[in-house]
Amino acid sequence: MNELHNLQAGNASTQAHAATERKLRLDRRFLAFTLLATILLSWPLLAFSRPSYIQDSAAYYKGGRAAVTFVMAKVQGLDVSSDGQVASAPGLPAPPPEHSAKKASGVRSITYSVATYLLSAPATTLILLTIFQALCAAIVIVATLGAFGGLPTRRTAISLVLIASATTVAPASYLAVPDIFAGLLIGAMVLLIAAWTRLSLGIRLLCTGIAAFAVTAHASHIPLAAGMTALGLGWVAVKRFYFHDPLPRWTWAWVVAPLLIGGMTTVAVNRVAFGETSLTSKRYPFALARSVNDGPARWYLEKHCPELKYTICTLYPNGLPKGGALEFLWGPDGIVNVATAEQLDRIRAEEPDIVLAAAKEYSWFEVRRISYNIIRQLVSFRPYPYEANLVLDESGTPQLNWSREESPVPLHVISILTAISVALATLWLGWTFIKEREVRPVIALLFLGILGNAVTCTVLSAVAQRYQARVIWLIPLLALALYGAIRDRRATTA
Known part of the structure; x- marks a missing residue:
């Protein structure tokens, strides 16, 4: 039986009855709470009258x-x-x-680029895109609350208000880049791994669709999905072969579905667009930029370029451009502006060799630097500020205009409330992990997913507040969901 069934009763017949009674369905109640959650998550539109933008938008x-x-x-x-x-x-x-x-x-x-273009209304503000992101977040939030503790009216409404007003999920949803889909990927996969038998087929398909789209939305989501899939399959194997407690027949299928569907979609799209059968065609060399920024790749190339003849060495015979990762990629002398398409293809192909060789040669520094950055990333989760707007140039193409006009007060308040809610939720989940054996897999999956997000961002890019803001809201969400489940169980057994 699924771990979560044990929260409802003490014997097999009662568990089966509870599962039937409490199965979350795609009905009016679910849709009503999803609409309410979407409205509550839309407070950034009221506060700032537009989404938040970065150059990538x-x-x-x-x-x-x-x-x-x-x-x-x-x-x-x-x-x-x-x-x-x-x-x-x-x-x-x-x-x-x-x-x-x-x-x-x-x-x-x-x-995600096609979705951005198609959902760019009104007037290329990308508001429709961010409303779609808020709707996807609302579906995962309501599904999580319902799968674990049901959807009683008063408790669910209070939980939605708390999540929307005291976590980073609303600002992350209204940032016009695919950041929020990292959190949705983790949240949806936790449900599909540990709670899918408590979801109707319609809700399972919604969660699978959101998670699969998340896999396609950004290259950093692919290793995150692979890690969650490996954890899920490992959990299935341990339950079956170590505890001799076989899970329902199709558990493994729901575990692998997001990565399989999202991965196949990405490969197919890259094949059509670029003639390459790859998950990461034409990606920017972020890992190389990160290693250059931290030091090891820069030192390695400065030392070995004369004999190794990498493409990047011939591109910069007098030394790599100065500055950080952004300047290395997109600065006036950055590789995106200097290299031809063919040279950048070769740089991408050589990137793993350079990064791994630099890490090996400066291993102690690399271990210390990455470990320190992972810790920094785990505790860095401020929402991205509203510092820019999109304006159309003469050709009708949107360009970023740095205005810095909006008051930062709402986001400062959210940062403080998020720190408080995450700290309290983490303490409660830690205590629950010790006391409630049945929910340990769910808590472990979530925290390992959040750790995986920090590791992925640190290794492939750099420490940034918005990277962890996109996932940290899952901790208060799970705490509220499990609190409802445990409270219902105790009321039933009292």
């Missing part, structure tokens, strides 16, 4: 416009040059100058 839109233009041209039988340029035609968006399907030097997620 405009880049996703432009990439989506290029992809949609390319596909529409193909469907209508228009000429597409060998470098991916599309001739203009009535009914098609203006051919974006940045578009090049086969010669792209670097891209972000195609699926």
